[in-house]
Amino acid sequence: MIVADRKPLVEIQEMVANSRKILVIGCKGCVTVCNVGGLKEAEILASSLRIGRNKNGKPMEIDETVLERQCDPEYIAQLKDKVGNYDAVISMACGVGPQFLSEAYPEQKFFPAVNTKFFGGAVQHGIWEERCAGCGTCVIHHYDGLCPIARCSKSLQHGPCGGSSKGKCEIANDVVCIWDLIVRKKMEQGRLDDLRLFQPAKDWRTARDGGPRRSIREELAS
Amino acid sequence: MTLAEKRKLGSVLVVGAGVAGIQASLDMANSGFYVHLVDRSPSVGGIMAQLDKTFPTNDCAMCVISPFLVEVGRHLNIHVIPCSELERLDGEKGDFKATIVNHPRYIDTEKCTGCGQCRQVCPVVAINEFNCGLDLRKATYIPYPQAVPLAYAIDRNACIGCGMCEKVCLAGAVTYDDKTKITELEVGSVILAPGGEMYDPKEADSWSYSHPNVVTSLEFERILSASGPYRGHLMRPYDREEPEKIAWLQCVGSRDINRAKNSHCSSVCCMYAIKQTMIAKEHSAHELDTAIFYMDMRTYGKDFDKYYSRAKEERGVRFIRSRVHSIEPVENGNLRLRYVKESGESVEEIFNMVVLSVGFKPSSGVETIAKKLGLTLNEQHFFRTGDIRPVATSRDGVYVCGVSHGPKDIPQSVMEASAAASVATSDLSSARWSATRTPQLPPETDFSKMVPRIGVFVCNCGINIGGVADVPAIREYAKTLPHVVHVEDNLFTCSQDTQERMKQVIREKNINRVVVASCSPRTHEPLFQETIREAGLNKYLFEMANIRDQNTWVHKNNPDLATAKAKDLVRMAVAKAEYIEPLHQVKLDVKPAVLIVGGGVAGMEAALGAAEQGFQAYLVEKTDTLGGMAHQLRKTWQGEDIPAYLERLIKDVTNHSKIQIFLNTKPVHFTGTIGSFTTTLNDIHTGNPNGIIEHGAAILATGGREYRPEGYQYGNRPDVMTHLDLDQAMKDTPATVMNADTIVFIQCVGSRNSDRPYCSRVCCTHTLKNAIELKKIKPGMNIFVMYRDVRSYGFRESLYQEARALGVHFIRFDPENPPQMNIAENNILTITVTDHILQRPIVISPDLVVLAAAVLPNENKELFELFKVPVNAEGFLVEAHAKLRPVDFGSEGLFLAGLAHYPKSIDESIAQARAAVSRAVTIVSKDGIMVGGVVAAVNPDRCAVCCTCVRACPYGIPFIGNEGHAVIQQAECHGCGVCVSECPGKAITLQHFTDQQLIAKTRALFYQPAMNE
Amino acid sequence: MSQDFEPQILAFCCKYCAYAAADLAGSMRLNYPPNIKVIQVPCTGRVDIIFLLRAIEEGADGVYVAGCLEGECHFVGGNLRARKRVNYVKKTLAELGIEPERVEMFNLSSAMGPRFAEIAIEMTDRIKKLGPTPVCRLAG
């Protein structure tokens, strides 16, 4: 799923500093699963903003609601007659949310409440880790299911760099060196020779470097 | 009357309302029998109520027992008869006539609300037995604040009849003309649980117990207790100084034939002494030096040995193996102890306080009851009971449990209580639900759609509330609150007459939400919920404002603020009341059958018990024979013949119509919730199913086995054997054993070490029993027992005395240098060990070495995972609560018994098996179980299927159903609400504690409503 | 701070330990300031972050959560989660420029009547020193 972190409260306060009537929209999709943008978090943000404004003597009106997802126009459309009567809307969805909203309601000002970060999963309750960088050409089968493109700081494809020590990446000792895992796994499974294969220079066109991407399913698209 | 027409009464008399009496009463009342619970003192609770903390978990005793006290006080089918004693018992099993003497209490328990005004004005003081004489109580008294029944009593021989208490009693509860009454009760059977009393050290002056700083362990317990005289602040009675050094003397009044005439070991003093050292250290702000003087440290129960080593290694408690003869008071309240170290060196030490770990003696009631009922006593003047029928007395139909038939700790007492409950009602099963009362309730009118119409009832509670807060003002204020249609205030809302008027008012003004502003919901919510239910209202349409315990009682000195706070609390309660919805519990049907896994003695006794209670029992055994470990035993510690008992038991089980036996079978699939489980059984060898069992409860009795020692050449020499090998040899080839001249027993082989940090409990007794038997057959034989601690607890101490008398040599070794076995080249085996008295190594060349090997749990990882039951680090099954639910599992409907729980002797296994039956019967005896109420409910379309609730629930109850959203089953949810506030999508609500209700209550505190029109 | 300031303090107490301790403080006739208003919850694990924030938002001068001793929670670990949520609210209040000391978590067993009174006194003094809540109460 898409994993995000909530923006610091001060930053959100500045965004809506001069708005009187605000709508906070949660999203029941990925951001609910990673506990950052669901209805519960929407209520918490709304209440925090109310406390902040109330303290500074400039009370504001904040409503909170939640959409099934903010990445399908039909759900966005549900706010048709509501979104107008606010002078600022905060979307707690991933980066897709504020953009779909802005496209649907050009005259309204939309603000992101979360910083979208990566595709990943929950290694334990409350801790999510990046697993995929969306390079568009999946090669994890070469590395026994451990992707160096997403999980090596330098996306190296032929083994650990000189800085890997004690299984940790040179940039920080809480970041696992993925190549250390790949090499150990290959050794355990007796498939070390796979790493002798020379991987030609990767074709990055399918990645973000190839420009904004679209995915079209002929049989579905009208 | 011929046998057939013999009357079977559906009621039971329980004498003694300590923790054992209460447990037995609850089990029977919840299984369809009416219970008369008689106790000499004005309230229930017994010794446990006086304890501060309990070992080995250091839980606070009162927190553990008070829910049981409240339940026994309120239970529809338990009739608590305080201040009374059993006078006579006529008739026989199934049809007894009991004559009860009701001593006058001079206060009517129905009227008294426990407000305590009489205590404050009473001019007469007397020794406060509850605090063991540390402080005084008034002639009009209540044993302790949480007493049940919550009513005062007048101590007639202290009271001078001045009449002051009647003057101040607004409830008019004082009845000076109360007389001794005699009542007759017709009961089916009788359970005696009069408990025990602590030895009184005054009988011997060498302990100089008259000195204020020499206290008994129970007094020290009161000193430590937060509700005790010193409010839990550890101080010396003499001058309230905080002690720097405290000594505990073990075996005061136990194992002491010359001074105290008590030969038995009281089983619990070692453990409670260690607990008291640990709790004392926690209570003292400065470094506290604690020393325990003991002979044998007898920590034989589950997790007891770990507790002992934690005290020794981590908490720095000093354990000095020496028996102090006398205590010598010295200047400014200190005490000098002279003792001899093991090395022979004599030492003097000054202590600020000395605690005498006093042992048990039978309560004074035991002697009189035995005389009146014609029951036999043993030499120590406790009730005599056997091993094979551990809770039966010498009179048929009269059973016993708890300390009155032998000193024991709380878990063992509670186990025996449940066992007595199941045995006492086994042949009354035809009269089940015949004598019990079921509440007649009118149909519930449906108010859910209607606009809230709230009735507010403000209570004065005599002067407890009215004397501080302005109750009329509170009542008038309540009128102004939204949706309030009726307000009234009365003297005692909980009194019978007010309850009736409440019902009437509810019907007249068709009130659909009731708020009572009075005392604590913890004690009175069930009472009021029943009342409004009788008025046709769903019992959850009710909210309380605690304006007494948490307002007037604690803000006595500023009444106006107390009144303002009362108004706030009422406004908050009304605000929540507005959003309360009726909750309907769902009735799950119960399958009247019990599954028992494991065909050893425990399993068979459980199956027989369930069948005797009239329920279908399914006994599953993975081998091809019943009997388990018992096949290898010969005699119980009291000498009863095990093979004969085993043969009889197997015959009864196999022929019983209500027991279906599955040999070579193991469960492979298990689903369902309490009351209706489904288990699939498979044949071990062929693997194909041989039965699908529908049952309401399950008992796991998977048993244990003897540890095969690694060291000491075991297995490669015929003259080195374990206890079971010795028993085998004594049975089959006695000659091989008898022509040995010297035999050495080595204790704690495989137990009490780092891999198995527990004591296997039975090996000391087993060694003593065999040593005595060998000595009697061949007095000339030299027998050496090499031990770390001889743990012959309870009456087993007599075996230790007899063995020493017969000339068995006992040599103590430290774990650091255990006995060394070496084989000389001529294959002669010698044992070298350092004698603790001579302090020099001695060499013995025995003809036979017997290793007291540890007891291990049978390995059933797969089975335990199937039933989702926890095992501890050593592989033993983990019970729900060590003290008060020793045979239940955490998950409802599952129970345990036998060696799989912890090593125990055969009589303790039988008791635990019968206890498990009693617990299981409380489920299967009902035709339906009400589930639901305050439980979590999932709103599917808000659920993001994110598994947060699956991870957050401490009991692992929520799961993702195949409809694609989280599912929480009403029968299983415990109602804690953790998942509700973790759920990121706000998809789960905890009924009766919804967000809307709690936020409304919060908001109401700050939001002054506009005047009600 | 002005002496006549009487703070309004909310206390979420768990039914099995803190609420029982409050009752015991009552039956022992101890004494603590009347500024404390108790709301009973089955377990402190039920106290949601939104409850604490809405309390501050509605104008509470102080809020505290009182649960069982760590390791003795009737529902295994509810009190541990409660402490984490209280810390989250403290951080949020700090970000909003409100004294985090206005929110607190306490642990006590049901036999610690005197401790409950102590906590009530401690919190009332602390909030009196901090003064009224900067969040002005909205009328109506």
Added chain:
Amino acid sequence: MSELKSGSNLEKVLKAGHFAFTGECGPPRGANIDHLKEKYEPLKGMVDAVNVTDNQTAVVRMSSMAASALLVQAGLEPNYQMVCRDRNRLAMMSDILGAYSLGIRNMLCLSGDHQKFGDHPQSKNVYDIDSMQLISMVKKMRDEGKFLNEDEIDVPPKMFIGAASNPFGDPFEFRIYRLANKIAAGADFIQTQCIYNMPKFREFIKKAVDMGLTEKCFLLAGVTPMKSVGMAKYMKSRVPGMDVPDEIIKRLQGVDKKEVADEGIRIACEQIEEFKEMKGVAGVHLMAIEWEHRVPEIAERAGVLPRPVI
């Protein structure tokens, strides 16, 4: 080994079987040529080639190609380093052509330190291709005369291809395979990380020899003399992948303050003596960072002078 691939001095020295001795020179943080001069002046005649680092530890410095060109003008032979962090494949190929045209004949292909260590951690890194793919690209340009997309190059850049190797990085067992992969990808010579743990390096080199790697390409052992105890401790604890045994630190602590630098050089010389005899080691790469002025003295005491002239 007979015909020359790039004709660089280093190649000739190595192929002639001499014991190579290369130095290192970090370009200045500004455009001050004199600074560069101060650094390469003492190296003249002392080394066969001079490594010119490319934004070492991701810290912005004068570009390595410019510095290398200046060295060429000054009559020294540069060993032009290129990292994969800062350029994509277009920039790399064009820089290789540029370097060749400026007379640079030796090249070192490195992955490069992550920008997190450098002075602009906010920057975006590239890592379009990794060091292995860089080696094979330069080989393709030289031997096949083709760009990566198979287009012809009119004048193919004949570079003497070098690669780095850290025998002490984790996982230790894999390091030899990585070396083998680099050689297979086209590396002509290898310069190792600075060596302190001699026993571990002996084990590494033995494996390299057994696998015949040292036949296929020349391996230069990296040496960095310790200037102070502080530097030794810093390298041991803070530099990832660096293995500094305690004996080295004890030796440095053994002498008094003033002598430490000298002791550092003595250790280095001992190492170089051993490398001379060690089978599979074709030379030494001396990394005297900020100590360029003492390289003549080190070279002298290491007995590697005079440098062969072919």
Added chain:
Amino acid sequence: MNPSFEPKILAFLCNWCSYAGADLAGISRIQYPPNIRVIRTMCSGRVDPLFIVNALDEGFDGVYVGGCHIGDCHYQDGNLYTLKRFDALQKLMDLTGISRNRVHLKWASAAEAQIFADNITYVTQVIRDLGPFERDSRLLPLQAMKRTLTSQRYRWLVGIDRKITGDKNVYNEKTPVPLFEKVFSEALQGEYQKALVVECTKDNPLSVHEISGRTGLPPYTISCRLNELSQDGITGIGRVDGRTPKFISRAA
């Protein structure tokens, strides 16, 4: 004893007998020492033991209470109460170390002027022998006596004594006198000792030993009294110095 000491004695004279007797002594010019200062009360039963202790506290060296003979009381049994109260007061004074001979109760009818004068002369001489009442060195016992005399338990027992030992108690039987005596002396000693402890720990927290030093009570007795005081919520631990808790009372 300095010879010139003249004790100041307060005399409560009941209106119907002793006051009348005193007037008669005046009329018949019977002489008696001038040390007494008289307060007339309607009946000796009106005299609250607290007045007597206050008199000593204010500076008198002794107190004389005069009343009618038993049976002559104008109000039937007024003097019976006085007898009980006076006996109780003297028992209390025995505890405090203040000599009981500083207070005297004498019956004298309206006609017995001579007896009245003799009583006064006798009482004055007894008190003169006792010497002046050192009020300042007896502050603590005096305060404690006042507190005991105002305690509900003490006054209630003194008041109910006649009814339950003489007539009948709530159980319609006479409370045996030894039992009542035991209860009363326990109550008296209990209240007085508690009063001592409260008085000296009212303003500053004191340890048990410090209290013992000031009140002379043995430590263990103080410890037992502290139990009762904490049960009634009057005394608690103020602070703890090292290992010594200091107790402080909140005198309601």
